[in-house]
Amino acid sequence: ADPSFTFSAKAAAEAAAQVKQAAAADGSHGHGMPQAPQQQAQQAQQASTNNNNNYNNNNNKKAQQASSGSGFRGHAAAAAGGAPELWHAVHVGDEAAVARLMKMGACDGAVRDASGHSVLWHAIAFGHVGLASLVLDEFPAGSQVGADPTEVHPRKGDTLLHLLCQCRPFTAETAELFKRVSSVMPRLLFVKVNAAGHSFLAMAALSLNFWVLKFVSVNYPEETKAIVCSPEAPLRSLAGNIPEPCPPSFVPPDPIPEHFAVASLLAQDESGRVRFADVAFDVGPDDSTCRFLAHRVVVGAQSPVFLEELDRLPVHELKQERISCRIFRVDQRISKDVWRSVLQFLYTGVVHCSFTNDPVLMVELLRACALYRLPKPLLDLAQTALFQLMPSFPPEIALQVFSITAGSGGQDLDVRSAREASAYILLRSAPMVLQALEAxxxxxxxxxxxxxxxxxFFHASTQPQAAPGIGLPTAHSSPRPHGAAPSGQVPYVATGQAAAGY
Known part of the structure; x- marks a missing residue:
């Protein structure tokens, strides 16, 4: 603590008594300066005002000293004090005794013991959350004798947030205390690592403290990004403490029976017209759109999104195709090759996919399944292929998969395998992936x-293992897919080592 703020209420009372006694002595002898006590009081009040005005500057200086590990021990020694009764009460968590000493002026937020630690520090270190809250209630940070949020262990380098992340159990009361301490702590100390090289976020990850990780990421995005993208990469330790993702399975469905040959509807008649077609899917970018004709009854029966959206679209006359139909604009992030495979499955029940080794196209298929609620076999195919491909490709693929499966498009879909697998990779690759993003x-x-x-983590023991499938459909021979690692080149692996799998 700053030496300016180390005096207690008891010391202040003693000083006031001395001033009063001096004033009485001056008056009784009838000489001297009768206004001196008032001037002294005014000077004391002015000094107090100056101290309060300079609190933030002093706090920032202390934060810089604490962050660099210098200057702390001298301040602690200067502020050492407090009766043995106080420190015994703090160590055992006797809130009543500490409250009584506070009323007597024998305890405040700035008093330190011989080791240089405050009452707030010891209360948190010994797990007395109620006592720590009492200190903040009675001596809020920023007041003259308030608690010091910049306190750092002189040898271990831990901050108050490091201490809070080690509290066991981490209760709702502990979480509330974490909120209060983090709200008054200088942002410079958020990124401080202790002597072991760990930030408080790394300690939360090591102890699987999901509440702290979520709270900090939501409320302190700038600081969180700085910590996560630092060389420490604290989220990697989290990946090492959770179960590996469960592999999905793909079981090819039975084809549509021959007597229900809806695929024949796609054939053109003698005049080149697709009979009964009443839907046109426009696919691809605006400058090179490809059009697929289809039947609303077929696609609507297998996609609730098509069933609803097509009913609201107006009917257009297509002179070139010589039909009246509704035009559906497919998401431009989905290519014609992927959409052709989707329509082939909807009309035949058979998966025709020649790009199961291309992660870019498989991401497009996953996106189509999420956006349009396509049949489960297509979703299972995309998940199974991507589960196998993601560890061997750059983590940007995992980021796309995660954004699809964890966002609104993945709601109410069985995409757990793809979501967990992509999250697992992103935990290990967070510095690489998140560095270029806005905080x-x-x-x-x-x-x-x-x-x-x-x-x-919490559902691993209750969720059944996926039944083994019979693997992906054999892909047709094709050139190396877009983004694939050249032959002989070691592909990117999530762990940073030349090892396959998760």
Whole structure:
């Protein structure tokens, strides 16, 4: 603590008594300066005002000293004090005794013991959350004898947030105390690492304190991004303490029976017209759109999104196709090759997919399944392929998968495997992926990631293992897919080592 703020209420009372006694002595002898006590009081009041005005500057200086590990021990020694009765009450968590000593003026937020630690520090270190809250109530940070949020262990380098992350159990009361301490702590100390090289966020990750991870990512996005993208990479330790994602399975469905040959409806008649077609899907970018004709009864029966959206679209006359139909604009992030496979499945029940080894196209298929609620076999195919591909490709693929499965498009879909697998990779690759993002965007992704990992951790023992499938359909021979690692080149692995899998 700053030496300016180390005097207690008891010391102030003694000083006031001395001033009063001196004034009485001056008056009784009838000489001297009768106004001196008032001037002394005014000077004392002015000094107090100056101290309060300079509090923030002093606090920032102390934060810089604490962050660099210098200057703390001398301040602590200067502020050492307090009766043995006080420190015994603090160590055992006797709130009544500490409250009584506060009323007597024998305890305040600035008093330190011989080791240089305050009452607030010891209360948190010994797990007495109620006592720590009492100190903040009676001596709020910023007041003349208030608690010092910049306090740092002189040897271990821990801050108050480091201490709070070590509290066991971490209760609702502990969480409330964490909120109060973090709200008054200088932002410079958020990124401080202790002597072991750990930030408080790393300690929260090591102890699987999901509440702290979520709270900080939502409320302190700038600081969270700085910590997560630092060389420490604290979220990697979280990935090492959670179950590995459960692999999905793909079981090809039975094809549509021959007597219900709806695929024949796609054939053109003698005049080149697709009979009964009443839907046109426009796919691809605006400058090179590809059009697929289809039948509303077929696609609407297999997609609730098509069933609802097509009913609201107006009817257009297509002169070139010589039909009246509704035009549906497919999301431009989905290519014609992927959409062709989607329509082939809707009309045949058979998966025709020649790009299961291309992560870019499989992400497009996953996006289509999420946006349009396509049949489960297509979703299972996309998840199974991406589960196998993600560890060997740059983490940006995992980021796209996670954004699809964790966002609104993934709601009410069975995409747990893809969501957990992509989150697992992102935990290990967070510095690489999040560095280029805005702090608010990075914090939002982190919040969803931590929620996903938390659910995976607590549900791992209750969720059944996926039944083994028979694998992906054999892909046709094709050139190396877009973004694939050249032959002989070691692909990116989430762990940073040349090892396959998760």
């Amino acid at each position: 608010s965007d990075a914090a939002q992704i982190l919040d969803f990631m931590i929620q996903t990992v938390e659910k995976a």
